[in-house]
Amino acid sequence: MNTQESETLFSRALKIMVGGVNSPVRAFKGVGGKPLFIERGMGSRIWDADGNEFTDFTCSWGAILLGHSYPDVIRASYNAMAKGSSFGAPTRTELQLAEEISATVKTAEMVRLVNSGTEAVMTAIRLSRGFTGKKTIVKFEGGYHGHSDTVLSKAGSGLATLGIPSSAGVTEGCVSDTVTLEYNNTGKFESYMDQNGRQVAAVIIEPVAGNMGVIPADRAFLLSLRKKCDENSCILIFDEVISGFRVSREGAQGLYGIYPDLSVFGKVIGGGFPIGATAGKSEVMKRLAPEGPVYQAGTLAGNPVAAAAGLAVLSHLDKSVYQKLEEYGKTIEKLIKSAADKSGIGVTVNRVGSMFSTFFTNEPVKNFNDVLNSRRELYPIFFWSLIRNGIYAPPSPYESHFFTASHAVQDISQLGIALENSFEALKNERRAG
Numbered sequence: 001m002n003t004q005e006s007e008t009l010f011s012r013a014l015k016i017m018v019g020g021v022n023s024p025v026r027a028f029k030g031v032g033g034k035p036l037f038i039e040r041g042m043g044s045r046i047w048d049a050d051g052n053e054f055t056d057f058t059c060s061w062g063a064i065l066l067g068h069s070y071p072d073v074i075r076a077s078y079n080a081m082a083k084g085s086s087f088g089a090p091t092r093t094e095l096q097l098a099e100e101i102s103a104t105v106k107t108a109e110m111v112r113l114v115n116s117g118t119e120a121v122m123t124a125i126r127l128s129r130g131f132t133g134k135k136t137i138v139k140f141e142g143g144y145h146g147h148s149d150t151v152l153s154k155a156g157s158g159l160a161t162l163g164i165p166s167s168a169g170v171t172e173g174c175v176s177d178t179v180t181l182e183y184n185n186t187g188k189f190e191s192y193m194d195q196n197g198r199q200v201a202a203v204i205i206e207p208v209a210g211n212m213g214v215i216p217a218d219r220a221f222l223l224s225l226r227k228k229c230d231e232n233s234c235i236l237i238f239d240e241v242i243s244g245f246r247v248s249r250e251g252a253q254g255l256y257g258i259y260p261d262l263s264v265f266g267k268v269i270g271g272g273f274p275i276g277a278t279a280g281k282s283e284v285m286k287r288l289a290p291e292g293p294v295y296q297a298g299t300l301a302g303n304p305v306a307a308a309a310g311l312a313v314l315s316h317l318d319k320s321v322y323q324k325l326e327e328y329g330k331t332i333e334k335l336i337k338s339a340a341d342k343s344g345i346g347v348t349v350n351r352v353g354s355m356f357s358t359f360f361t362n363e364p365v366k367n368f369n370d371v372l373n374s375r376r377e378l379y380p381i382f383f384w385s386l387i388r389n390g391i392y393a394p395p396s397p398y399e400s401h402f403f404t405a406s407h408a409v410q411d412i413s414q415l416g417i418a419l420e421n422s423f424e425a426l427k428n429e430r431r432a433g
């Protein structure tokens, strides 16, 4: 595969952008080698700067749900842009997007639009503290909630990829009120809350974790979170930046039928443009400025182009989209297991709708420790083999694979062949090793 142009661009990028990228995982440190520069996308496919074509199973880390360059999304964002790209004043489009989110997600009684998932989490945390008058934030190991100071300890995604337990530059003071517990460990969570619940402002969780690979929360665990938050008058925050509008129209909360006080969205609701949203109970949301004392603001917040693109995406998300994603997801799961079986390599596949991960282990994967105990060292070989077979997978063993409503039967068949070849490559590597 010729990657000359990507390599040239990367050399230029290294001189001017730290690590050659604007977000760490893109640098391919999790798989070795050099990143591919992507030139364009259409439906399920993307093309790099050398013209190599891939079926995309990263999908902008879950932001793309309908497919790349989806005609209605192009039309909506173009029409919005033609009217002016930002006013720093209220617009009809942002109102429509907020109304659509609220009409779909029943806990989203009120909505504040921001520019990224990170901002939305930051807002939810400040709001929880402002509302409860308490300090402690409980999060879970391997969960990633963006790069604001409070939540940057023992996180997944880029920190896990680079082996960074906690970011430099985050003062002890910033994380001294953050407590990190084990994901899916109800016993430990309950005993922590029984002793300390009175100090807890919020418990934040990815109800379907997507930043240590995919790990769905156990229902009993989420129920316990809901119960203990109620008992201790603290806010339950579901970080649905990935799962929102992806795992079901009502996100993970709709899937489980367990409801948070605040939710955080991003990715899908911007149709590939920068966006985030904090949403939840009116009595909590009304503590935000200008109605309440919790300050939050943004020059580009509720940007009309991003809102128009997001609205266009949401308008297409009917039952049939989720049925298709589930059906294809089931097929993919079978394909992975059958290719792994043929090669004799043990795997555990975790999947929720159009999010999936392959862990190289025979054991169930229910928390970050289970991920660390899997054979992550196999992932780079697997990844590069997939690339050679025309599949663009996420360049880190800690990230979810995604697909879109534009993926077609032939894309899934291509993935099946690529998987067989890639498990074969792993088997040969093991023999050689």
Ligand SMILES: Cc1ncc(COP(=O)(O)O)c(C=O)c1O
Pocket (backbone or CB within 6 Å): 061, 115, 116, 117, 118, 119, 121, 144, 145, 146, 147, 157, 206, 210, 211, 239, 240, 241, 242, 266, 267, 275, 276
């Ligand atoms: C669950 C979750 N929360 C928050 C974020 C941060 O969102 P953003 O990258 O838009 O700041 C991410 C990003 O991947 C995420 O996966």
